[in-house]
Amino acid sequence: MAVDSSPIGFEGYEKRLEIAFSVPSFFTDPSGLGLRALTRPQIDSFLDLAQCTxxxxxSNSEFDSYVLSESSLFIYPYKIVIxxxxxxxxxxxxxxxxxxxGSLSLVACSVKYSRGNFIFPNHQPAPHRCFSDEVSVLNEYFNHLNPKAYIVGDPHSANGNWHIYSASNETVADDVVTVEMCMTGLDRKKAAVFYKKSGENGDSSGGAGEMTKMSGINDIIPGHVICDFEFDPCGYSMNGIEKSAHSTVHxxxxxxFSYASYEAMGFDPCSVRLEPLVKRVLKCFxxxxxxVAVTCTGGTxxxxxxxxxxxxxxxxxQVVQELPGGGLLVYKTFSARSEECAVRTPRVKVTKRCWKDVVVAALEEVGA
Structure with missing residues (x-):
């Protein structure tokens, strides 16, 4: 990602919003384009509010993929992920x-908002300074979808919590897996790949495509067609697409404050398995x-x-949390073992926390 001029460093941890809409009748949307009918100025109008470009x-026949100045946007006919x-x-x-x-006669039927713990939480703008404020904003628009909000993970670890807001007014039947990985403390040699290099004349040498190849990102899910981008003086983003599946790296x-994230959604879970996927991602960084946060719907x-x-x-x-609409979240945190430590740390299931605990937990984030 692009690095700003802040003396504290750039906040890598992303905020992720996914909104799915009920499929309208043929007479309402005969083309089946749904959200893909939005014009570029219309898309820019909500990105401007989020402060990114x-x-x-x-694009392919299934959806449109956009690399943003700060992360990614995916627009499907009846789903948006930003x-x-x-x-x-x-x-x-x-x-x-x-x-x-609404102008396209589309009505939201499910919503998910998720994020990790910010590295610099006190420098976030409202309402992102605490999770309870974020939940309040979301409830203004989606309270009718029976939302639930959770903070899961390890409250004693600086970056060990996962925040998720999930709302749905129906059982989700689609078999969809979403994997979100957040990585900190990147190996210096691996991180060095993502610094922009200049040739003898000061021109960019290699570019984003070289970063993708040298890091091994193109081997994570080889079938994905990749659109990548390098930032100045350092930072990297890519979106990958294949049929209805997408992946993204930042x-x-x-x-x-080195950080990398990986996301994959909509892939065939029978051909892409969790452990090999995680290993391929880790090899890059x-x-x-x-x-690792895995959200599953349907029979997955x-x-x-x-x-x-x-x-x-x-x-x-490791935390296992049921979500509205029949979904399931499995959240796991890992740390590198020292060479002297030969014994695997036992997994501990953390007590699930629901909305009644969110206010206290969110206040703890900002030291209140």
Whole structure:
């Protein structure tokens, strides 16, 4: 990702919003385009509110993919996924997204908002300074979908919590797996790949495509067509697409707050399995710590509960949380083992926390 001029460093942890809409009748949307009928100015109108812009685009017959100045946007006919990092105001875009969807006769049927613990929480703009405020904003538009909000993970770990808001007014029948990985403390040699290089004449040499190849990102899910982008002086983003599946990587390589994220959604869970996928991602970055959040809907819950035994890492925490609409979240945190430590750290299931605990937990985030 692009690095701003802040003296504290760039906030790599993304905010992620996914809104699904009920499929309208043929007479309402005869083309079947749904949200894909939105014009570029209309898309820019809600991205402006979130404080980010489009830097690159890739599409196929199923959906449109946009690399943003701060992360990614995916627009399907009846679903939108937007991730933003830094000090963006993602939830400020919600009213405009709802308005534009309404102009197309689309009604939201499920919503998910998720994020990790920010590295620099006190520098986030409202309402992103605490989870309870974020939940309040979301409830203004989606309270009728029976929302639930959770903070799961390890409250004693600086980056060990996962925040998720989930709302749905119907059981989700589609078999969809979403994997989100957050990695900190990247290996310096791996991180160095994501610094922009200049040739003898000061021109960019290699570019984003070289970063994709040298890091091994193109080997994570080889079938994905990749659209990548390098930032100046450092940072990297890519979106990958294949049929209805997408993947995305974002990297902030600067030492002291280095961070990388990986997401994949909509892939065939029978051909892409959890443990090999995690290992391929880790090979690109070799982080000191990382987390994996797997959200499953339909009949894919078996995929999330598979073991992910990664050499060199201990699984510190594991949480299994049911979500509205029949979904399931499995959240795991890992840390690198020292060479002297030969015993695997036992997994500990953390007590699930629901909305009644969110206010207290969110206040703890900002030291209140």
């Amino acid at each position: 489009i830097v690159s685009q890739l 991730k933003t990092c830094g000090t963006t105001k993602l939830l400020s875009s919600v009213p405009r997204i709802v308005e534009l969807a 990297v902030t390589p600067e030492d002291g 070799e982080p000191r710590e990382f987390s 819950q078996w995929w999330a509960t598979e073991e992910a035994d990664v050499a060199g890492y201990s699984c510190e925490k």
